[in-house]
Amino acid sequence: MTKKVALVLGVTGQDGAYLAEFLLKKNYHVIGTSRDAHANNTTNLKNLGIHHDIQMESLALLDFRSVVELLRSEKPVEVYHLAGQTSVGLSFDQPIETFESVSISTLSLLEAIRLTDLPIRFYSAGSGEVFGDTLDKPANEESRFKPRSPYGIAKASAFWCVANYREAYKMHASTGILFNHESPFRPGRFVTQKIIHGACKCARTGKGRLKLGNLDIARDWGWAPEYVEAMWKMLQLDEAQDFVIATGKTVTLEKFIDIAFSQFDLNWKDWVDLDPKFSRPTDIKFGSADPRKAERLLDWKARLHVEQVIDLMTKAALEQTDCR
Template identity: 45%
Template structure:
């Protein structure tokens, strides 16, 4: 019998990679999308004809109940969130409502529909924040340093609560930073790779960043969604840290990114105080030994490969956009002679 999966946040980086993975495994894939006039489906354009999109909102209980009832999923992957840490400072209430309470709404939608669906919650390394130990594992206490981190802690513990209170199959993946060419432009990694590409093509002359000393455990999103799936294939539900176990600074990311384009980062990177946060998380590094043993999971793409992949993708993307603009100009009514201008 074909399995059904419901993915919230399917139009995001992780959602798109997970949808592709599940399709390869023969799933019927349903994706929750917000009721907006312009749904950004750019990341799932190549699979739009293979998936089923359902309108709903993590802030609207009735729409989640309806989406679960309509999709009748065997597995639910909750990847929806206001996921940019920086924006959570200016939108703390919205972040708490969607990223935190949204988890409770979705779990409740499964419960009231009386479905025996397995549930994956996208927890975050930002929950550790001002970590009391390095590396961080499943037993490390949480000390979030942003409204986003606080909201994720609520989402994590409400997931645990539903598992313990109702016997639901609920897993949380405490994922450390994971990037790809599909990362949003608001994230520092994509800001760097896109900035390098723009400088490479002569569109910009500098790249402004905040704290270059912040250290993160960066992995490849395509590797990490496989861990999500593996969690829901186990006999018993549990929580797992997913990380590479390596830490790198934003400065190192810059060095490799500019080097990939044949450029010297020191000539182009400028520190801008506007991009410094009220409370900074200086160091995050995960211990994924539990997942490696229990799930037989391990990252495949190295840090350097990831950075180079992102830079090359953005260089190619800007080149394609440039060619498309050139073609559009060549075929414009004025230039082609179809429209005469006095």
């Protein structure tokens, strides 16, 4: 039996690596891309033991001709767009690069799929950042967008590109509006990983200070390996739709810190300093989600919540001798 071909853009990142692992278990032939397939960091794929099972190809998403050529030569049945700049904080320093890598790249892929006229099902990685502050009403698929960062603006633009191509050209194209989802594969610049490794280092050395910004913000934190299953489930539907993917449980960053330091029997207040330079120009104070549509139509529901996520990330950090 011929294997289905799936193209995963951004395969070396957190979500891309876990998605590739999931698809391989589903007996797909997985093609992964990066700007330079020979020089790219494949650490996540190696940690999962799947780097030899993936066909790696070089691809610059803004090079429209090369995108079309790759689609025509490999003929994937599913394309997952997980590439692009992924840091909200970094987007304030690199707004143009963020918009190009998130929004323009999505438009390039959609137009390439339309031009090739192949029966491709397309997934675009959205973000709960598009909603801005949700206040006391959890965001669902009908909630209005009010992004508060260049990253959120880029994701909102990409969302509407997908929606337009789905409507105008009858493409099977969906956006997964994912709220925060973590794992040991998160880069160290992300605050969750910074907290986990900071707590680990304080416990191991008995010294040091962890400097953070605003602790009053609240987010819905889930477990990344679970979220990639929802991506795949979206593309199995007969009719393409957009979905909010989240746990439905929101906690403050202070609570996240408290749980993390409690893993080591430490009082976080003895180890954490507040530093305004780590605060963003604008930020979402409260982000909450209503993922009931995914539960109803995808038969998907988060099994792990913030406590379990922190526990798993802590165990992974402890396995690293430097606990950086």
